[in-house]
Amino acid sequence: MYEQVKPIAGVLLNMEEDLRREFETRIAETTTLAFRVAFAVLRNSEDAEDVAQEAFAKAYRRFSQLRDRGRFRAWLVRTTWRMAINRTRSERRRTARETAADLTPTGAPSPVQSVIERERAGKLWQAIDALPEKLRIVIVLAGIEEHDLREVATLLGLPEGTVKSRLFLARQRLKELLR
């Protein structure tokens, strides 16, 4: 009996090892993307890292169905976004968020300029938060890693035309809100 089971177990272990190796490659390709998607919602590095880690753990559990690279990225982006939204909803009372000042690149010239930039960044985040979710995700994904229309459409599983019109609407709203 053991002799019969042994080759099957060997095949399964090899498959497991292959899957794990493939998944580690995916992690290397997508950690920053997942982190930035979570950060766009949570505005807090620690929280964003937590959510991204959980999203990867969830992805690993379903990895046998998500082996295709494009499908994996799309699934990861949508899941991370949803998990981050859920976390903001469950932690509404948490108000201490990192301000834009913590996010600006180091070596900012003068304190005055830094204050101006911080205010401007704060307003932009407020405007992004005021957008409906379907517009917000489009503009955020277009802003992350300079994704083009087609890439955003693939990530969201939407037609390019829909993404284009949502992106246009989102820009219009942001312009109005920042006026």
Place this chain on the structure above:
Amino acid sequence: MNDKDSIELELRDLLSVDPSPGFEERVHARVRREPKVLSWNFPLISGAAVAAAIIAAVFVFQLQRASKPAVAVTTSAPVAPSPIVAPEPQPKLPAGHHHRAAKARRAQPQLIIAANEASAMRRLLSGEITELPPVFQPEVRQFQTGETVVEPLPPPAPVTIDPIESLVPAGQ
């Protein structure tokens, strides 16, 4: 630079945040704590195996059922035992014939006839008896009703209709 470009550039700046150093390592460590990928599929695999076993069992059951004799005999009510007629010896047929016969039986619809009824019908058809036993004959009852006398009706009285004067114009 127009408004649109400036907003997008600002947004890109805001979103170009990198995770802290060692984040990727922490993700790897987190994933290593997860159970193996294939074990997550275990319920799926075992479910599929159970489903396959059920389908196979149903298939085998259907095959067995189809290979039973086409005519099922039921005894729904207590009846007098019919005389046992020794079956005539059947000539031996090649194995292929049995197979074809079984196939033909499977193709025919099943008849359910009471054992005593079937036996009586067989005897009637073979001329052993000339009529069915009284158990199988329809029950005929005769009824009598009392006579009724119908008297002739009197002839109808003659009907006279008076002219309607109001409809006759004056002066005629």
